[in-house]
Amino acid sequence: MGDLGQTDVLQKASQEADIVINTAPDITHAEAIVAVLGGIKTHGGNGDGNRYYIHTSGASLIWDEPEGRGNARWWDDIDDIATISALEEKHTHAVTDQIVREAAPDVNVAIISPGFVGGISPSIEHQLPITTPALINTARAFDSGFKIAKGDNCHAWIHVQDLADMYLILVNDAWTALGGQRPPPSPSRLDSDLPLWGPEAYYFASGEDIRFADFMDGLVPVLKQHGIIRTDAGIDSVNVTVAARKSLAGPGGEYDALAPPPPPDSWAMHIAVMYGVNMRLRPSRIERLGWKAKMGSIVGTLPAVVAEFLQQEAKEKAQIA
Numbered sequence: 001m002g003d004l005g006q007t008d009v010l011q012k013a014s015q016e017a018d019i020v021i022n023t024a025p026d027i028t029h030a031e032a033i034v035a036v037l038g039g040i041k042t043h044g045g046n047g048d049g050n051r052y053y054i055h056t057s058g059a060s061l062i063w064d065e066p067e068g069r070g071n072a073r074w075w076d077d078i079d080d081i082a083t084i085s086a087l088e089e090k091h092t093h094a095v096t097d098q099i100v101r102e103a104a105p106d107v108n109v110a111i112i113s114p115g116f117v118g119g120i121s122p123s124i125e126h127q128l129p130i131t132t133p134a135l136i137n138t139a140r141a142f143d144s145g146f147k148i149a150k151g152d153n154c155h156a157w158i159h160v161q162d163l164a165d166m167y168l169i170l171v172n173d174a175w176t177a178l179g180g181q182r183p184p185p186s187p188s189r190l191d192s193d194l195p196l197w198g199p200e201a202y203y204f205a206s207g208e209d210i211r212f213a214d215f216m217d218g219l220v221p222v223l224k225q226h227g228i229i230r231t232d233a234g235i236d237s238v239n240v241t242v243a244a245r246k247s248l249a250g251p252g253g254e255y256d257a258l259a260p261p262p263p264p265d266s267w268a269m270h271i272a273v274m275y276g277v278n279m280r281l282r283p284s285r286i287e288r289l290g291w292k293a294k295m296g297s298i299v300g301t302l303p304a305v306v307a308e309f310l311q312q313e314a315k316e317k318a319q320i321a
């Protein structure tokens, strides 16, 4: 139909919808979000304030310094909602989250804010986690596992199917309010006194908290099994700049320790920062609605993820050749 740059198309389509789910990138697409919300506000031409928008944000909002340190703070989406909502513009996602909150009087809004998304999706197009190429290619460049300092920093991870369940809870609620068939009630949902929608309806999505060094302990044997790294390679301890320079140089590339670090807004730097930050999330709000992660640890999905990545990579290379 159109893409995020076509605000007129977005506004018109949103005007006709009862529920809009946005799972496209939010960063650098504020205008698209404004267009969608503008369309929903005038649903059916006059707007009755009774339509729904589910926004996808991200928990990089609360990343700390990328130093590989442990014992970082936990962020709870109920207890810390005032702090989360007031984070300044310099925090990733803060600007677009605010645009969504400000639409709350006219639109029933909810923000889902995932940690890293893992597992294999049943989608026909994007089955693999977006972090897969960076993790594998950085390990290729090091020819070993890697971590920032001791890798004591922890990341929230959520399996893509557990994440989908969160959207379903909200869609079911909206659907019921719009006069659709009522979904089976969940006991905790009935006990919840929290509004599902509105300016405070900010849902962290996390199924588990994994120390980066433990994640690498799970990934390295899989990479060795597939010959991506040497069988005798250990786990290198580096800093963020080295990780960024190394992944830019690529496998067998010339690593220059004196080269200036990649620009702070480059993808290489963003990915390297990701390796060293903490992102510890308590998804209290969705748990109060009866949600529980069911898919198991994403570390258990790494063998299938790496195998699928290599298959796709081989296919792409064959197409180019």
Ligand SMILES: NC(=O)c1ccc[n+]([C@@H]2O[C@H](COP(=O)([O-])OP(=O)(O)OC[C@H]3O[C@@H](n4cnc5c(N)ncnc54)[C@H](OP(=O)(O)O)[C@@H]3O)[C@@H](O)[C@H]2O)c1
Pocket (backbone or CB within 6 Å): 002, 003, 004, 005, 023, 024, 025, 026, 027, 056, 057, 058, 059, 113, 114, 115, 116, 117, 118, 125, 126, 129, 130, 131
């Ligand atoms: N992946 C994660 O680990 C993660 C973690 C936290 C938060 N998030 C958040 O989740 C959201 C989506 O992230 P993602 O990882 O799923 O990213 P993605 O793969 O880049 O994008 C998801 C979808 O958005 C579509 N899209 C991208 N640019 C578009 C454009 N200009 N116009 C129309 N559609 C466009 C893509 O379409 P095509 O099919 O055409 O490519 C794709 O289907 C973002 O808000 C991100 O911040 C993701």
